Amino acid sequence: MVPRPAQYLLRFDDLCPTVSRAGWERFLPLIEQFGIRPIVAIVPDNQDADLERAAPDPEFWSxxxxxxxxxxxxxxxxxxxxxxxxxxxxxxxxxxxxxAGVDAATQAEWIGAGLLILRKHGLNPRLWVAPRHGFDRNTLRALRGEGIRVLSDGFARVPFTRGGLTWIPQQLWAPVEKSQGLWTICIHTNSARALLVDQMEAFLRLHAAAFTSVDRVLADLKPGPLNLGEWIYETIATWRVKASRSRKRIRRRVRD
Ligand SMILES: [Zn+2]
Incomplete structure (x- = not known):
């Protein structure tokens, strides 16, 4: 069932001890002020130089x-x-x-090691957010093996089950008013422009009550397999996102 009126989730990506504190702290007051229960996606053992935006924060894990x-x-x-x-x-x-494409044993090893790091820091990781949307059947198998049954990705407008996991879709990178469906807005705090902070605040002023949490999505929307209509919607939506991204890539190449 497509929820009506629309519901929203907020997701923050690329958190790790070297996250830009200034970038992150622009959004933190919004979470507190509006009582939002976001998804916080943490890189357990970051080695990506692009995510090294500050000296490691000794207070990060607390x-x-x-x-x-x-x-x-x-x-x-x-x-x-x-x-x-x-x-x-x-x-x-x-x-x-x-x-995506990494052999099954390595993926299982990485997922096990990543979960262990988060748990050692006293956290209780409950879902999977793939860097750059990259995961395959072997990833799903490894996640199931570790008892992780929920992921955040894909372009349907309802949560659904596939490959033994519940998929909570993530379709937006800035707030957009919708009439129906469940919409996850993904924010990269390291690189978000000041305009996005203002947009998010204005949107929350109007729609904070429509923001939900992972727990409520799972309990209230009772995800099952996508029906044919929603599967067609998802297929077209995925194709549109891909097409819009290639258009942007081509424009950038022409500009450069
Ligand atoms: Zn990332």
Whole structure:
């Protein structure tokens, strides 16, 4: 069933001890002021130089524990965030990703090691957020093996089950008013422009009550397999996102 009126989830990506504090702290007051229960996607062992935006924050892990205690849902965001594999993903938006195409044993090892790191820091990771949308059947198998049954990705407008996991779709990178469906807005705090902070605040002023949490999505929307109509919607939506991304890529190439 497509929820009506629309519901929203907020997701923050690329959290790790070297996250830009200034970038992150622009959004933190919004979470607190509007009582949002976001998805916080943490890289357990970041080795990606692009995510080294500040000296490692010794308080990072306690800050994440406090967020979880306040209602955030912790997600495992890959392992080291190094995107060197060129396998085909189940959500095929990028040519190179960390997980898609990597052999099953290595993926299982990375996922096990990543979960262990988060748990050692006192966190309770409950879902999977793939770097660059890159994951395949072997990723799903490894996640099931570790008891992770939920992921955040894909372009349907309802949560659904596939490959033994519940998929909570993630379709937006800025707030957009919708009449129906469940919409996850993904924010990269390291690189978000000031305009996005203002847009998010204005949107929350109007729609804070329509923001939900992972727990409520799972309990209230009772995800099952997609029906044919929603499957067609998802297929077309995925194709549109891919097409819009290639148009942007081509425009950038022409400009450069
Ligand atoms: Zn990422």
């Amino acid at each position: 800050r994440m524990r406090a967020l979880e205690a306040a209602g955030a849902t912790i997600a495992l965001h890959g392992y080291q965030h190094l995107c060197q594999s060129s396998g085909r993903s189940l959500v095929p938006l990028h040519r190179r990703t960390e997980f």
